[in-house]
Amino acid sequence: MAHKARLISGFFQGLTGLACLIIIAMVAIIIGNVVVNGASRFSWEFVSQAPEAGMTQGGIFPAIFGTAAMVILMTIVVIPLGVATAVYMHEYAPKRSRMVHLVRLAIQNLAGVPAIVFGLFGLGFFVEFVGRGIDRGLYGGRMVYGQPAIVWAALTMALLTLPTVVVATEEALRAIPQSYREVAYSLGATRWQMIRRVVLPQAVGGILTGGILAVSRGSGEVAPVMFTGAAYFLPDLPSRLHDQFMELGYHVYVMTTQSPDVEATKPVLYTTVLILLMLTFLLNFTAVMIRAQFRKRLRYGR
Amino acid sequence: MAVDLDLATPAKALPAASAGMRTEDLRVSVAGQQILKGITLDARRGEILSIIGPAGAGKTTYLRCLNRMLELDPECRISGKVLLNGQSVYDSDVYVPALRKRVGLVFSVPITLPMTICQNLTFGLNLNRATRSQCDQRVEMALRAAYLWEEVKDRLQEPARNLSGGQQQRLCLARTLTLRPEVLMLDEPCSGLDPISTRKIEEALQQLKVDLAIILVTNNVKQAARASDRTAFFLFGELLEAGPTEKLFTNPQKQKTSDYISGRFG
Numbered sequence: 001m002a003h004k005a006r007l008i009s010g011f012f013q014g015l016t017g018l019a020c021l022i023i024i025a026m027v028a029i030i031i032g033n034v035v036v037n038g039a040s041r042f043s044w045e046f047v048s049q050a051p052e053a054g055m056t057q058g059g060i061f062p063a064i065f066g067t068a069a070m071v072i073l074m075t076i077v078v079i080p081l082g083v084a085t086a087v088y089m090h091e092y093a094p095k096r097s098r099m100v101h102l103v104r105l106a107i108q109n110l111a112g113v114p115a116i117v118f119g120l121f122g123l124g125f126f127v128e129f130v131g132r133g134i135d136r137g138l139y140g141g142r143m144v145y146g147q148p149a150i151v152w153a154a155l156t157m158a159l160l161t162l163p164t165v166v167v168a169t170e171e172a173l174r175a176i177p178q179s180y181r182e183v184a185y186s187l188g189a190t191r192w193q194m195i196r197r198v199v200l201p202q203a204v205g206g207i208l209t210g211g212i213l214a215v216s217r218g219s220g221e222v223a224p225v226m227f228t229g230a231a232y233f234l235p236d237l238p239s240r241l242h243d244q245f246m247e248l249g250y251h252v253y254v255m256t257t258q259s260p261d262v263e264a265t266k267p268v269l270y271t272t273v274l275i276l277l278m279l280t281f282l283l284n285f286t287a288v289m290i291r292a293q294f295r296k297r298l299r300y301g302r
Numbered sequence: 303m304a305v306d307l308d309l310a311t312p313a314k315a316l317p318a319a320s321a322g323m324r325t326e327d328l329r330v331s332v333a334g335q336q337i338l339k340g341i342t343l344d345a346r347r348g349e350i351l352s353i354i355g356p357a358g359a360g361k362t363t364y365l366r367c368l369n370r371m372l373e374l375d376p377e378c379r380i381s382g383k384v385l386l387n388g389q390s391v392y393d394s395d396v397y398v399p400a401l402r403k404r405v406g407l408v409f410s411v412p413i414t415l416p417m418t419i420c421q422n423l424t425f426g427l428n429l430n431r432a433t434r435s436q437c438d439q440r441v442e443m444a445l446r447a448a449y450l451w452e453e454v455k456d457r458l459q460e461p462a463r464n465l466s467g468g469q470q471q472r473l474c475l476a477r478t479l480t481l482r483p484e485v486l487m488l489d490e491p492c493s494g495l496d497p498i499s500t501r502k503i504e505e506a507l508q509q510l511k512v513d514l515a516i517i518l519v520t521n522n523v524k525q526a527a528r529a530s531d532r533t534a535f536f537l538f539g540e541l542l543e544a545g546p547t548e549k550l551f552t553n554p555q556k557q558k559t560s561d562y563i564s565g566r567f568g
Binding site: 179180182183185186187188193198 | 369371374376399400402403406407409411413415416425426429430474477478481
């Protein structure tokens with residue numbers, strides 16, 4: 001009996017261990033494959049130059065620049081919007097209010113919407129509706145904002161990452177002891193003063209965590225920017241909000257599916273993926289460092 | 303926007319008998335449950351009023367009515383009168399943040415904000431953009447009044463968390479005092495403190511009562527007996543008995559009061 005029990009126990013230990021091994025193996029294969037195949041073309045020129053000769057020569061600097069620019073624009077939009085939403089829900093709205101229930105439902109749904117739907121929404125709403133509206137109103141119908149542009153791509157991506165920021169901020173607000181708020185009130189703080197001086201400084205760590213997740217999501221997604229601003233090849237870097245831009249993920253997608261000579265673009269493709277991964281890690285790392293810096297400044301609380 | 307801290311009649315101009323806090327038939331229910339059932343009670347400048355009573359008697363709720371902290375709970379219903387120097391604090395034209403500065407509250411556990419000692423002390427002052435010299439002066443005044451100055455005067459830039467529990471509670475007292483309140487309410491301020499810290503707080507209160515009305519809620523009957531001038535006994539939301547401390551402790555009028563102060567229940 002004991003023998004059999006030990007056998008079963010060992011079997012399941014092996015099984016669960018195997019599941020872990022598979023995950024490690026998958027990650028190792030993905031990263032290994034990309035590094036091994038991409039390292040050959042990896043060079044300073046590749047990072048700093050524009051593509052040439054139908055993507056087989058030169059570098060991918062415009063795509064790196066475009067991705068970073070789009071992600072920064074997105075962050076500028078999504079952090080204030082997400083934080084404001086979370087602060088309203090947690091600090092202003094009465095408990096168990098209909099409104100908060102509705103907003104939370106909307107956010108949960110937003111988080112479940114497929115990325116491609118965001119892309120189509122961005123095209124339909126931002127480009128066609130808002131952009132064309134601006135053109136009609138301000139530019140006499142001339143096509144300026146009514147076409148795919150970096151600003152629309154960034155806004156679409158901001159919508160996609162909004163739930164992440166809202167949820168992370170709400171978590172952070174929930175973790176702040178109610179007694180801090182009461183002390184602030186008892187010393188004559190208005191609600192806004194209480195939020196500004198006690199709640200927000202304490203929540204910065206959580207807000208930045210949300211920001212980190214949003215940034216790494218935003219720099220990797222392709223579908224939302226496909227119709228709203230990303231272009232396959234552009235001779236110039238985007239310099240205005242209504243310019244189109246090149247994006248790493250989209251670049252990979254296009255090279256994989258649209259290239260006239262798949263074999264010739266393959267090494268470039270691998271290196272591009274390698275750089276996409278590195279950029280994501282770098283953005284993540286920067287955000288983590290910023291958060292650590294804030295945590296250090298706030299260590300008085302812990 | 304600068305908020306005038308002294309927007310009402312200056313308390314000092316009033317005769318001591320009418321300066322302070324008064325409630326008339328104060329009734330409170332929270333979520334349909336009656337917590338206070340008609341409390342009429344005075345706290346006058348120049349004396350310490352202690353409120354004793356078993357848990358659930360409504361002592362804390364009473365305090366939170368006086369500086370309108372209770373209404374942060376949307377389910378509370380308040381009726382009756384709360385008068386500060388004869389003016390109703392529930393009038394519609396009362397600016398609540400300014401009221402809370404005039405009616406200070408010290409909580410039962412020391413709650414220091416996650417900042418330095420100095421930032422804790424200037425928190426209330428800085429809400430109204432006090433000047434640097436005003437802050438320095440008020441901070442020293444408050445720390446001396448709370449018997450904490452000597453211990454922290456060289457440590458003002460340290461995190462408040464570095465202080466011991468007793469020091470933190472005196473810091474909380476000083477933080478309230480920086481705003482120069484007219485009424486000082488303390489909700490079991492010594493519940494978690496050692497005898498020495500307790501004595502320091504009690505000594506501070508004796509000095510402070512000259513200019514203030516002090517309301518001291520305490521679970522410690524002995525503390526009420528030794529530190530207060532008048533004592534009120536709360537039981538299940540009712541004011542059972544109130545009077546000069548000496549009289550209440552030596553010659554209580556009600557059997558329940560006598561039982562409670564002699565430790566037979568509660």
